[in-house]
Ligand SMILES: NC(=O)C1=CN([C@@H]2O[C@H](COP(=O)(O)OP(=O)(O)OC[C@H]3O[C@@H](n4cnc5c(N)ncnc54)[C@H](O)[C@@H]3O)[C@@H](O)[C@H]2O)C=CC1
């Protein structure tokens with residue numbers, strides 16, 4: 390499958406077939422999807438791939454214990470193990486998990502769909518409980534991949550030629566993943582487990598220092614990895630030249646099983662990253678909710694205006710402070726800045742960078758003040774600064790612009806950039822009163838603390854400036870704005886707030902306008918808080934992305950993806966030293 394970056398859509402003058410996006414097959418077993426509460430971590434892993442411009446086929450096992458419970462139900466009716474009707478009941482566990490993961494993906498703004506075993510169409514032969522895959526009726530999967538960013542499918546099940554469901558043996562979801570990778574022409578599949586690779590002995594049970602393989606041969610994997618990777622999956626991978634990568638959630642490296650092996654080595658234990666959080670509202674609260682139970686992080690403090698205030702996330706009271714110096718004195722490795730005040734946010738980011746602390750910010754009014762200055766300050770202090778969530782919430786707008794710019798000079802961009810206004814315009818179009826539409830946007834967590842920033846276009850203007858910085862290395866001098874108020878005439882046709890900036894012979898022409906004469910199908914299709922971006926290359930190519938532009942979970946995911954990038958960059962820098 391040819392690799393391409395984010396959604397390269399068309400040639401303006403000479404329409405041409407869009408190149409396929411790179412596709413990855415990821416498999417999530419019940420060791421990482423033990424219960425519904427773990428679905429967000431799975432969605433997070435998927436989000437990272439989509440943000441990097443890939444489409445994802447996610448294969449899931451049933452939640453922990455479900456398969457045994459379903460088997461027990463059927464046996465209680467007196468059915469024997471080989472009964473031909475039993476598999477159709479058992480795979481409901483995987484189908485339910487697939488639907489759940491699709492919902493978790495949708496929550497963070499990914500365009501996801503779940504398929505059933507029948508829709509997936511892996512054709513099998515042999516015993517009902519341990520059938521052998523022989524082919525794939527791939528039309529439905531291909532259609533789903535063409536229409537969506539993420540396709541979540543149940544592992545473990547296949548369909549016989551008579552239409553009956555059969556099972557691929559215990560651990561069969563690994564086999565499902567390898568079958569799909571082979572059928573999609575991929576040379577690798579990634580199995581996400583609760584261990585970070587294949588060791589020379591089980592790291593959970595054995596004494597001594599277990600050694601991890603970075604690369605293991607098929608034979609080694611067969612000998613050592615029986616409990617980790619299903620043998621049929623190893624055999625099929627070997628037959629079709631599909632390498633099997635075993636890795637843990639959120640970890641880039643693991644073990645690659647393939648032709649070539651290498652001796653195992655010790656794994657350096659990694660200390661948790663010390664994280665300070667600034668702001669604990671919609672975004673900060675989402676971050677705290679995700680960071681506190683995650684052993685990769687240690688939250689060292691949370692900066693808020695009122696430490697005594699009751700919050701919607703359970704956290705130890707002594708984490709909260711209103712003293713910037715006390716927070717930085719805890720020597721965090723990373724500051725996550727999600728405050729509602731631009732000036733205070735900007736000062737804090739500078740202070741943290743000067744102290745040698747990496748920074749990820751969601752605060753567009755803080756970073757849009759001087760993005761070049763912040764990047765220079767970070768570089769001067771040997772640290773990193775990132776702010777993807779500040780533009781487009783969960784929609785990877787900064788990454789899309791960078792991908793477009795890496796491909797050639799940019800002529801301009803247009804975007805729906807404010808979730809609150811898009812949400813309100815839809816509600817107003819449906820006949821809602823202005824005050825109700827605004828109140829709903831605030832309750833949903835879309836609006837700024839002072840919503841006049843959304844309604845008067847300041848929020849979108851800051852985002853236009855940040856996108857202009859990515860596209861042209863500078864911000865426009867003028868940025869006229871239309872305002873949305875109870876008096877704004879909206880007419881009968883859908884209206885969208887469009888932020889735009891075009892290079893007109895070296896002069897940047899930018900605006901934030903309410904457009905009631907929309908011709909663009911992408912922008913027309915955006916419901917609720919959804920945002921989208923179109924970037925026009927000077928060569929006529931158009932780059933797009935979309936997602937949830939506001940709200941706790943989509944924004945949290947975007948911040949966490951920046952955190953993952955920062956962690957990767959920190960590791961790379963440490964290896965160079
Ligand atoms: N809500 C959303 O959907 C999105 C918000 N953002 C941005 O993320 C930031 C946070 O947004 P929300 O969480 O929605 O805001 P919020 O109003 O829910 O929470 C703001 C938090 O910042 C703290 N804070 C503000 N000024 C402070 C100061 N000087 N010292 C200490 N703490 C201070 C408040 O105590 C509060 O905990 C904003 O900059 C916003 O523009 C970005 C993308 C989406």
Ligand SMILES: N[C@@H](CC=O)C(=O)O
Nearest residue numbers: 807808809835837939
């Ligand atoms: N208030 C903003 C939040 C995200 O940036 C919006 O509604 O888009």
